[in-house]
């Protein structure tokens with residue numbers, strides 16, 4: 001079962017958009033996918049038009065079983081919801097005297113091998129929940145918005161990742177996904193080229209700026225449902241293909 005964390009310290013770079021549309025894309029391609037929302041804003045569920053009242057916080061606290069906490073969202077796609085209750089989970093984690101960073105991994109262990117892929121949408125910033133997500137995941141996908149300082153943000157993030165990899169060596173930054181790509185903007189192209197030179201193995205084809213991607217969540221729809229002919233749908237289909245191709249290789253343990 002693959003465990004992919006969509007993460008970057010910076011907000012507004014397309015993490016949730018990517019987590020939701022990648023999860024939906026893999027499900028459309030035939031995989032069984034669990035999307036876990038690890039953000040107190042609960043955006044991932046909203047983007048799918050789901051508002052489960054129990055989710056990850058209750059599962060970790062032991063007040064709900066996986067069956068109760070995991071909601072069906074689409075064919076072959078399930079959601080373990082986040083939202084405000086995660087604030088309580090964060091408290092629970094920070095109060096632990098030891099083993100705090102593995103709280104999530106322990107709670108999610110019963111789900112191992114029930115899905116082909118687990119995608120985790122993480123919150124911006126760097127806190128106890130993010131650390132828990134990275135101890136659970138084996139692959140990291142970082143969306144990077146093509147703007148000034150993007151490279152700096154990614155390199156700061158990879159240093160933070162390194163501090164976790166010392167204890168969890170299976171974790172690797174596997175995908176760097178350039179987002180908000182706009183060929184008309186010179187710096188967008190320049191930053192893309194820089195990203196390619198520093199992260200050649202990880203860089204995926206960019207996700208272009210597409211207003212349909214920002215409209216779809218308002219309807220609780222994925223990009224494939226809301227605008228299947230859009231460039232946003234085409235770009236996320238291409239990303240899905242790239243990630244699917246790596247099945248059965250190093251990340252799939």
Ligand SMILES: Nc1ncnc2c1ncn2[C@@H]1O[C@H](COP(=O)(O)OP(=O)(O)O)[C@@H](O)[C@H]1O
Nearest residue numbers: 011012013014015016017180208209210213214
């Ligand atoms: N490629 C894109 N083109 C246009 N708008 C986008 C694109 N990707 C994301 N958005 C919009 O940008 C905003 C931030 O994206 P989001 O996925 O919520 O970022 P994050 O989770 O990193 O904070 C949202 O309103 C989203 O709809």
Ligand SMILES: [Mg+2]
Nearest residue numbers: 015016039043
């Ligand atoms: Mg988000």
